[in-house]
Amino acid sequence: MVTQKNISPKQSAVLNATKRREFAYLYTRQHKRFRTIVDIGGVKVGNRELAIIAGPCSVESAEQILRIAREVKAAGANLLRGGAFKPRTSPYDFQGLGETGLQYLREAARETGLKVVTEILDPRHVELVTRYADCLQIGSRNMQNYPLLREVGKSNKPVLLKRGLSATYEEFLLAAEYIMAEGNAQLVLCERGVRGLPSELRFTLDLNAVPYLKERTHLPIIVDPSHGTGDARLVPAMSRAAVACGADGVIIETHYSPSESASDARQTISTDELAALVRELAQIARAVGKRVCLPEEGR
Numbered sequence: 001m002v003t004q005k006n007i008s009p010k011q012s013a014v015l016n017a018t019k020r021r022e023f024a025y026l027y028t029r030q031h032k033r034f035r036t037i038v039d040i041g042g043v044k045v046g047n048r049e050l051a052i053i054a055g056p057c058s059v060e061s062a063e064q065i066l067r068i069a070r071e072v073k074a075a076g077a078n079l080l081r082g083g084a085f086k087p088r089t090s091p092y093d094f095q096g097l098g099e100t101g102l103q104y105l106r107e108a109a110r111e112t113g114l115k116v117v118t119e120i121l122d123p124r125h126v127e128l129v130t131r132y133a134d135c136l137q138i139g140s141r142n143m144q145n146y147p148l149l150r151e152v153g154k155s156n157k158p159v160l161l162k163r164g165l166s167a168t169y170e171e172f173l174l175a176a177e178y179i180m181a182e183g184n185a186q187l188v189l190c191e192r193g194v195r196g197l198p199s200e201l202r203f204t205l206d207l208n209a210v211p212y213l214k215e216r217t218h219l220p221i222i223v224d225p226s227h228g229t230g231d232a233r234l235v236p237a238m239s240r241a242a243v244a245c246g247a248d249g250v251i252i253e254t255h256y257s258p259s260e261s262a263s264d265a266r267q268t269i270s271t272d273e274l275a276a277l278v279r280e281l282a283q284i285a286r287a288v289g290k291r292v293c294l295p296e297e298g299r
């Protein structure tokens, strides 16, 4: 605060306002002119090549995650998702396999060469999840869990931060700031749908977020059309829309047999559907100056 005796309160308020404008948060484009490229074990997010993150909502068994990893890789995914610690609405629903799930994920990653994105629920688990994961996912329900944000901010793992289901853009960006303020700038933002008007669908995928946040921040932004719609039938269209509006990638719940998924079965697409979708995304990517590396092209 400016507290000089010889200036009026109004003058001092104006001075302070000017100072606030000059202060640039770490997430802003004023602070960093060039776009951030996040490196997840060698897979770059935020450059021309789209991130295609696919896998089940939950890791269910060693066989399940290995088969899905192989199939999503063949479909063109470059990163593997799967929850070992699940934030379920009911405490009686499947909560994930915990560390065993992390081990299965790591094994599937080793077999396929895919890198792993998995959720961390608890600030006390940073050391544990970091041992197995290539990228720490902060789920929607934890976007404002400040102790968790600070802990992942102290780690040197890339972070995927999902937007809170009722969070404004400002709250979302300031949650990112918590992580960056601790020293971790390897951060990807993820729009995953918000609660709007009562809807027949689970959430409303807010694609405004993509071009808007691109104006406000240098951080990459990806889209989750699975949670954003809650309906597998809508996932391909909203994935295409996400790429068309400039997203740096998509994260899609995928299973070889969606109806058998232990969680989020209704919004999960099959690995065959993913393969068809990735081909469509490749075409749209070309139109917006991005690309998808299709499996037959090799990498």
Ligand code: PEP
Pocket: 057, 083, 087, 138, 139, 140, 141, 162, 192, 224, 227
């Ligand atoms: C998930 O990715 O499985 C998940 C729980 O997502 P969200 O935090 O967006 O609900």
Ligand code: MN
Pocket: 057, 227, 253, 263, 264
């Ligand atoms: Mn899910």
